[in-house]
Amino acid sequence: MKQVIIFYQKFISPYFPASCRYFPTCSQYAIEAIDQHGSIKGSILMILRILRCNPFFSGGHDPVPEKFQILRNSRDN
Numbered sequence: 001m002k003q004v005i006i007f008y009q010k011f012i013s014p015y016f017p018a019s020c021r022y023f024p025t026c027s028q029y030a031i032e033a034i035d036q037h038g039s040i041k042g043s044i045l046m047i048l049r050i051l052r053c054n055p056f057f058s059g060g061h062d063p064v065p066e067k068f069q070i071l072r073n074s075r076d077n
Helices: 002-015 026-052
Strands: none
Touching: 002 026
C-alpha cells in the first residue's frame, strides 16, 4: 500500500497543483497512518482524511492520532 502512495507522490502529484487543505498532505498522512497503526487501521484513517479534504472542512494542521479512533471531536481538528 505504501509503495502505491510513494509512487503517487513521486510520479503523479508533481503534475497537479497543490490542493490538499491539510498539513501534512493527505498522501503523507496516509504513509504516517499506515506506519503508526498498520495497514487496515491506517487505511481507514487515510480514507476518513481524504473524505475531510474538501471545502466543507477548514483544513489546517491535522496529524495522525496516536490512538486509533474513527469518530473524532471537531475541536481536535
